[in-house]
Amino acid sequence: MQQAFDELAAFEQPVRPEHRARWEQLNARFHETLTSAHASPWTTKVLRLLTRHGERYRRFTIGLVDSGRDVHAEHREIFELAMAGMEARAALALEAHIRATPDLLVRALRDGRQVLPA
Numbered sequence: 764m765q766q767a768f769d770e771l772a773a774f775e776q777p778v779r780p781e782h783r784a785r786w787e788q789l790n791a792r793f794h795e796t797l798t799s800a801h802a803s804p805w806t807t808k809v810l811r812l813l814t815r816h817g818e819r820y821r822r823f824t825i826g827l828v829d830s831g832r833d834v835h836a837e838h839r840e841i842f843e844l845a846m847a848g849m850e851a852r853a854a855l856a857l858e859a860h861i862r863a864t865p866d867l868l869v870r871a872l873r874d875g876r877q878v879l880p881a
Contacts, residue, residue, distance in 0.1 A: 767796040768842045775835045778825065783881060787818075793838065797845060797857065817864065819880075824867045826881035832863060 771789040778786045791814065798810055824830065837860040844853035871878050 764796050764842070764846065767793045768838065771838060772835060775838070778834070780881075783825070793842075797841065797853075817861065820864050820868055822880040823878050824864050824871070826879065827867065827871055827876070830867055830871075832867060834860075837863070 767789070771786070771793045774782050774786040774789055794814065795810075798807070801807075837856070841853055841856045841860060844856055868878060
C-alpha cells in the first residue's frame, strides 16, 4: 500500500498533461490496492467495472481549471486512514473522493463551463 501511494504521489502534485497516462495507471493501482484485501472475485469484478465507468467522468473533470479540488490530499487522507486501521473512516473518505468527480462535473455544466475530455 505504501509503495502504491508513494508512486502515485510523485505524479499528482500536480498531474501534468505529459504524465497523465502514467498517473492514470498509478491511480488505478492505488485504488485496487485499497480494495485488494477482500477475498471475493465477484467484488473485484464489480469494482473494476465501476472504475471503468467512472473513468469517463474523471477524464472530463481532470482538465477543469480552478476546480478547487486537491486530489493528492484526498488520496493522502484515504491512505492514512487505511494505514491506521480506520476502515470505516477510510471508506467514507473514499466515497467522498469518488463522489467528488461527478459532483464537480455537474457544477461545471450548471455553470455553463465547457467540459471536454482530457
